[in-house]
Amino acid sequence: MKVLAIDTSNLVMGISVLDEGKVLGEYITNLKKNHSIRVMPAIEEVLKETGVKPAELDRIVVAKGPGSYTGVRIGVTIAKTLAWTLKKELVGISSLEVLAQSGKYFDGYTVPLFDARRTQLFTGLYGRNDSGEFQNLWEDGIILLKDWLDKLQELDKKILFVGNDLPLHQETIQNVLGDQAVFGQVSDHNPRPSELGRIGMTSEPVDIHSFTPSYLQLAEAEVNWLKSQGK
16 A cells, blocks of 8 residues: 655644555655645655655545644645545544654653643643553543643653643643653654554545544634624
8 A cells, every 4th residue: 555644734744655564755844934835846756756656646644633723724635635636545643643653662651742822732642552552542632731731640650742842841741740751852753754654554534525624723713703703
């Protein structure tokens, strides 16, 4: 199975092409640049360098959010368009699940996080289930940092925190959790598009037309509009 993976859901932009058990190519940047004008050239370049024609792909895998509203929309729109025009399967994977793969061999729990402003986080809890599989243990969501740390204090293992927004909250996390908290190294914080593709290989395809991003909250403009309508 040949897979094209696309992640533009946050500042990191990642493109990868996989063929069964092999990563053929991977492109990652962590730059404050416009994804909308960079992602298609990046896709074209990775496909060209790996020698994979678009028609040879079996499925398109996209990071469906949460994250930047604009970034999530760009990736999902491109993935849906490619899947529809090429008549390929489409798979959407949580952006937090992709980031959490940095801790899949960590002996404890892994908490991926994206800053959601106003002391809130997009986050979830990942770790080994009873069968030894690395998976989501507490559903992804948006939560106040204080409330999240109160929940995490109940856990009986060390917790690995990963994400490029970690420096915004690391001091608070350290103060509350102490030695229970472990912080990822610099290379752990970028979600890998090859991990996105790997997860997507064994996930169920979705209906292309009804597939929507996972924002986990309304955009601020939508919130303000609803308030103005008295809703």
